[in-house]
Amino acid sequence: MSMPLLVVILGPTASGKTALSLHVAERLQGEIVSCDSVAVYRDFEIGTAKPSQQERRLVPHHLIDIAGPEELVTAGDYSRLARHAIGEIRDRGHLPIVVGGSGLYLRALLEGLFSGPPRSEELRLRLRERATERGTEYLHKLLRRIDPAAAQTIHANDVPKVVRALEVSFSARAPMTDLWQHGRDALQGFRILRIGLNPDRETLYARINQRAREMFSAGLLDETRMLRERYGSSVWPLNSLGYKQAMQHLRGELSLEQAVVAAQQGHRNYAKRQMTWFRREPEVHWITEFGSDAAVQKRVVELTKARDQD
């Protein structure tokens, strides 16, 4: 008996991952495990382009709406929860399909993270204060003393990463790089079929522009207003693409049109970053079209069936 199959559908925003995943899931008894760092939060609907309630009734979805916006879901949390969901799907005899665009979360799920200490808010706060007092160079110098190898790969201006490296090294009383030597806890027990969507850039950008504008006409502002009222304006996910610009408009910093244009821009930039991340992903079966394309959907179903019988 060969190992069960795990299908992964990855690609930039608006490349048609949702449409493709629904099609494949319906045909092959699949269940979808979302890999999206914002869709995990409840009540963030329009800006996250979550699958509709109807679509979610049609096919079981996991890792969507699992936390309140005031909670913090990290890559590690995601990885654990997603693995749990995948295990259950397999036990049901169904096909797990991981779908998403959050590169780090996907890597945390598939390849695992190193077993390091969790976040320490106090330590972070102190380090950040130090950074504003004495400049970012200071933190980097500190890191160079404590973990030279990490300092080599992390640029001094990249404060969040410098802070994390210091946080890990201090909490563990050992250089972060040493902890990395122990390796990562990769996902075991599945044969993984990675499908990557990489449609023509120009067309993708046009589609992103259209979708971002549609989010506003579909009520993104009302949703943002509701979220701000219910959870307060400082909850983290309100900084995400679309919501951030909607907030800026609600605060009067941007006109409606400016907010739309800024959201479009943000999504385009994001899509590009996603592609540079995914290009490194190993063993991806790349498809240079949109996942909403019927021919593509058919092809992926065939591909999955063939792989399942190997």
Next chain:
RNA sequence: GCACAGGUGACCGAGUGGUUAAUGGUAGCAGACUGUAAAUCUGCCGCUCUUCGGAGCUACGGAGGUUCGAAUCCUCCCCUGUGCA
């Protein structure tokens, strides 16, 4: 028609005689990423060659001029904005 302000590389925008292919920013492209990642950061970014040290060409609305030397000064012309007619 007169007066004033202004026309700078894809865009915005500095620069007012010389280390200026021209500060910044944006966009674009490429890259990094091990618990905030829809985050954060890095590089390239006029054209053509290059043994990667450089070399050549074209550029600051247009045409002339002054000067050893101009995006920067002068003349004329074209265009844009504002005010007066």
